[in-house]
Amino acid sequence: MQSHYLAGAVPYPEEFARLYREKGYWIGQNLSDFLQECAEKYPHHIAIYCEDQQISYKTFNLLVSDCAENLYQLGLRSGDKAIVQLPNHHAFYIIFFALIRLGALPVMSLPAHRFSELNSFVEQTQAKAYFCADVGAQKFDYRELARKLKSMHHALEHVFVLGESQEFHAVAALLETPELFQPSQYSASSPEQVAFLQLSGGSTGIPKLIPRTHDDYLYSVRESSKICCLDETSKLLMVLPAAHNFSMSSAGALGIFYSGGAVVLGTDPSPAQAFELIRKHQVTDVCLVPALVRPWMDKAAKDKDDILSSLRCLQVGGARLADVVALRLIDEFQVKLQQVFGMAEGLVNYTRFDMTKEQIVHTQGRKLCIDDEILIVNDEDQPVPQGDVGHLLTRGPYTIRGYYNAPEHNLRSFTTDGFYRTGDLVRLREDGCIVVEGRAKDQINRGGEKIATEEVEQALITHPQVKLVALVAMPDEVLGEKSCAFVLWQSQPDDPSEFRRGLILKQYIQNVGLATYKIPDRIEFLDHFPYTAFGKIDKKSLVKKFEIQQVS
Known part of the structure; x- marks a missing residue:
């Protein structure tokens, strides 16, 4: 069956492919027939x-x-x-x-x-x-x-x-x-074959190519649309790039098509333009990256606009949403929030609508499929105790077994038994919910003390004057690395100087209760942040722009 598999792509082992078919995850449908079926089922519904x-x-x-x-x-x-x-x-x-x-x-x-x-x-x-x-x-x-x-x-x-x-x-x-x-x-092409090449969502370097098959991708789409409770009345506003994997399948446009709903296309993610489209088309669902959430909330609060509460669901994915922002969405704006943690390589986790408020605010939800295998390991690939932070490894019915035409990279990114090394640092709670603590490469090694950038960023963002923050490493001759926090400050008429603001934030972090070594060694204030094509803060660009590698 895999004799004509796309050259340069790594097929699923036959025993796993057989299991996924037996369990009904792969139903033998290609994407062309998928659309044909949608057209036959909902011929006169508006799709776009x-x-x-x-x-x-x-x-x-x-x-x-x-x-x-x-x-x-x-x-x-x-x-x-x-x-x-x-x-x-x-x-x-x-x-x-x-x-x-x-x-x-x-x-x-x-x-x-x-x-x-x-x-x-x-x-x-x-x-x-x-x-x-x-x-x-x-x-x-x-x-x-x-x-x-x-x-x-x-x-x-x-x-x-x-x-x-x-x-x-x-x-x-x-x-x-x-x-x-x-x-x-x-x-x-036949359902078990590669349908298209998606892009890896890493924050640095050239994206790698991800071969997705009809079978694996459509399983993710079908199951995601069920978890997201989409139906014929759903209208999804698309202001993120349409080609982004989040936009395509979580549940995304394809989930909408599967359900008979409509995709409302927008080219401007600014709240003024987006709110107009939400009203015009009576939009029910929106998917955003965290960087867009704050300006949407600020606009709604300034105008005393209840537009966000009119949505059935506001999905946030692509990067971790700060807990304080999640809480504000729910408490202040009455939003039905759904957190999404996934990757174009496969694995997707969702908070469910029947979860507790604590789970929705403080976790990134549970895995999509019972046969999504998850391992959380230390630097030596040994399992960590329940609840401890470790490296996330995964394999399953919609997670790839290798990047396209990248044999050397695949040796680093996949274990010999097919687990994908996601690069994420997470912990798994007893309730099955996953909590994202950062990226492995975002860890800062300050004189042997490991600093998870996500933890410090989460603490800084709770300060009422901090709108956005990114913590990065800078070389140091003595400690090896020090930390630098880039901050977008909520300006006020009587703002203190940048030096004074930095002291205020360092004291704030200390008062929060983080270890002394986690207090940023340096704080820089920005008017705006650079972003990657995937809508994530471009930390590599921040490092280059300020040349902090030359600062001891």
Whole structure:
């Protein structure tokens, strides 16, 4: 069954694949048939709201077939790779499913990615096609990027542009009904095969490529939609990048499609624009990263707006939400909060709606599947006692067994028996809930004392004047490493000096009760934070910007 498995991808061992089929996790459906089934079940329901357009499931499915045929006539074939870097527009979903229907493999890219990332994706996959917008944020011209990529990679034959296409193919033309239609010449890959390549969500370096199969991905989608209680009346506002794994499957757009609900696409995550869309479309669900939560709360509080309480659910994922912010969402804004802790490589944890307030505020929930295997180990890969912090390892019916074309990296990231080393530091409570304590690489070793950055950040964010914080390591000749906290301060008319603010925060941390060595050695105040393409604080950029490695 796996004899034609995608070269460069690591298949599931046959004994595990057989188990997952026997237990009903893998039902033998590919993503193309998944959409076809949704269209047959909900033909006249609206699937997508995009600007002033609304697209029914029936129309959605027909547009996908038209697009697949047009791509076929232009020369794309089963097994070809295509980089998809599109904004939040209905064309994104049509092209994604059209490539799947054709048997080609979408390579997911985010609008914030630039030449370094795109060049790596093309090199790794020998992509034949590239889909992009004409101009993006800060007037960045993706067509210039496309020209550079084409000049360097002969394999890249086709560029498709949403908007003013210039010398390239126009995405709009792909959505037109072809003059000649011969769909029998192609078909989606089989369910156990790799469907597309998702991106790792690490905060530094070039993202690695994650091969997701139809079977494993759709299991996660189906189960997530049940946990998230989605149904035909659900309307999900999408202001995060549509290609992000959180946006796609937790439960995301695919969970909405499975349930017969609608995705409301927004291009601006600012609260003013988002609140307008929530009201216009009577949105029921929103997914956000923690960095967006505070400005949304501030806007709602300033305007005395009850918009957040009108939602059935506010999902927060991508990074840990500070406990104090979670508590404020529930107590002050009456939000039905759901915390999501997952990774594009597989494992997803959710807080459930029937959990206690304490569990929803202070944990990142329970695993999706009973057969998600979780190990929490120390630096020597030995299990830690119940409740202790350790490295999270996992394997299961929707967690990959290796990155694409990365044999050396796979030796470091996966155990010999197939457990994925997530890089997360967590503890597992007796109630089965997981608590994220940080990233292993975010640990600061201060003279032999280990500082979990998450713990200090959680303490600092409880100060009423601190809006956002990131703790990073800086080299030190004596201690090896010291800590530096970058802080976004809630300005007031009578603000003390930055020096005085730093003293206030250090005293505050001491009063909280953290160990003396955990008090930041240095505190820097920022007007704004840099973010990675995945919406996480870019700590590497902070280190580089302030050159703190040169400060003792």
